[in-house]
Amino acid sequence: MAIKQKTSSIIEQTEKHGARNYHPLPIVISKAEGVWVEDPEGNRYVDMLSAYSALNQGHRHPKIVQALKDQADKVTLTSRAFHNDQLGIFYDKVSNLTGKDLVLPMNTGAEAVETAVKAARRWAYHRKGVEKNRAEIIGCHGNFHGRTMTAVSLAEGENDTSGFGPMLPGIKTIPYGDAEALKQAITPETAAFLFEPIQGEGGVVMPPEGFLREAQQICRDNNVLFIADEIQTGLCRTGHTFACDWEDVVPDMYILGKALGGGVFPISCVAADEDVLGVFDPGSHGSTFGGNPLGAAVAVAALEVLEEEKLADRSHRLGEYFRDRLRKIENDKIKEIRGKGLFIGVELTVPARSYCEQLKEEGLLCKETRENVIRFAPPLIISEEDLDWALNKIDKVLSK
Numbered sequence: 001m002a003i004k005q006k007t008s009s010i011i012e013q014t015e016k017h018g019a020r021n022y023h024p025l026p027i028v029i030s031k032a033e034g035v036w037v038e039d040p041e042g043n044r045y046v047d048m049l050s051a052y053s054a055l056n057q058g059h060r061h062p063k064i065v066q067a068l069k070d071q072a073d074k075v076t077l078t079s080r081a082f083h084n085d086q087l088g089i090f091y092d093k094v095s096n097l098t099g100k101d102l103v104l105p106m107n108t109g110a111e112a113v114e115t116a117v118k119a120a121r122r123w124a125y126h127r128k129g130v131e132k133n134r135a136e137i138i139g140c141h142g143n144f145h146g147r148t149m150t151a152v153s154l155a156e157g158e159n160d161t162s163g164f165g166p167m168l169p170g171i172k173t174i175p176y177g178d179a180e181a182l183k184q185a186i187t188p189e190t191a192a193f194l195f196e197p198i199q200g201e202g203g204v205v206m207p208p209e210g211f212l213r214e215a216q217q218i219c220r221d222n223n224v225l226f227i228a229d230e231i232q233t234g235l236c237r238t239g240h241t242f243a244c245d246w247e248d249v250v251p252d253m254y255i256l257g258k259a260l261g262g263g264v265f266p267i268s269c270v271a272a273d274e275d276v277l278g279v280f281d282p283g284s285h286g287s288t289f290g291g292n293p294l295g296a297a298v299a300v301a302a303l304e305v306l307e308e309e310k311l312a313d314r315s316h317r318l319g320e321y322f323r324d325r326l327r328k329i330e331n332d333k334i335k336e337i338r339g340k341g342l343f344i345g346v347e348l349t350v351p352a353r354s355y356c357e358q359l360k361e362e363g364l365l366c367k368e369t370r371e372n373v374i375r376f377a378p379p380l381i382i383s384e385e386d387l388d389w390a391l392n393k394i395d396k397v398l399s400k
């Protein structure tokens with residue numbers, strides 16, 4: 001589809017004063033519903049990216065939008081100087097979902113990661129007895145935990161880190177999935193091991209089977225917090241409530257975001273037991289919008305949709321079907337098909353961008369990650385009919 005006048009003038013306007021920290025595909029989305037989005041010229045596309053898994057419930061899910069509208073007519077922001085009548089309901093929901101005593105609400109995923117690292121450091125000093133300012137955090141090569149300085153200090157990519165130094169001290173990384181390396185990296189000062197159960201931005205990379213269980217045991221043996229960043233993999237994306245569930249592993253702390261807000265409002269949180277999140281006392285952490293009643297009401301509705309529509313089972317079932325269909329595609333440039341549930345990566349032996357551009361021309365939106373991986377992550381509500389429509393387009397483009 002050639003770029004039409006409205007789209008090109010909108011892109012031109014966007015690029016006039018916008019900082020150039022993204023390189024989006026040349027498409028403008030002006031309407032969206034369910035798994036379908038529309039450009040200003042009325043061209044429709046099936047969304048196979050879901051805003052990097054922030055749209056597990058689909059675009060503008062009626063129940064979630066209604067929760068936003070209802071709450072917007074009551075109260076949207078109180079600050080935490082006062083209570084509001086939605087936050088306790090949110091806390092109950094997340095506590096029941098995670099099995100954790102305490103929940104700390106923030107807004108973006110990166111803020112929740114920052115919260116997790118602050119909690120881990122203070123836990124190390126107050127509970128583990130690590131010497132002041134000596135606490136260490138262990139992350140994984142190929143990780144992505146956001147764009148704030150702690151997250152960037154954990155990253156390694158040139159583009160993620162260059163020009164942003166000095167990095168936060170007390171951070172080291174190990175090869176992803178290497179339990180022995182984790183064991184060797186731990187010192188008496190180690191506060192936490194921070195990991196993604198499946199690395200999203202790393203290219204939908206899964207650790208060896210059993211790694212999560214082994215790593216958790218190593219952390220337990222060394223009194224190190226086992227912290228799961230489930231911002232992208234959580235909330236039914238991989239076919240279970242949490243990706244950690246695939247190995248029946250319950251982390252010491254969950255970090256949640258993205259689909260927690262149902263693709264309607266930014267909300268994130270960390271959930272952990274009293275001995276970890278109890279380290280925060282009044283005035284030691286927070287955020288202006290953290291715990292606002294609008295986000296809380298939206299998140300409760302977003303979590304209810306996951307349960308009511310059984311989106312974990314759907315993700316698992318449709319993800320198996322998706323990968324089966326992909327495996328039938330004849331193309332010697334396909335190096336590996338991987339993922340769990342509707343969290344799928346197709347690794348190619350060549351850059352993936354041109355395939356994403358061809359798929360866009362066919363009416364399917366997806367994005368490359370790590371240059372040669374096409375990530376497919378549709379909203380979990382996708383119908384079998386729409387999935388088959390998308391798979392026929394993928395078959396057509398990838399079979400060339």
Ligand SMILES: Cc1ncc(COP(=O)(O)O)c(CNc2cccc(C(=O)O)c2)c1O
Nearest residue numbers: 052108109110144145146196200229231232
């Ligand atoms: C595993 C993981 N952890 C933390 C974050 C940070 O969340 P926020 O973006 O809400 O601060 C992510 C985010 N994941 C993600 C994926 C792709 C692009 C971008 C982007 O910054 O445009 C972010 C993520 O995928």
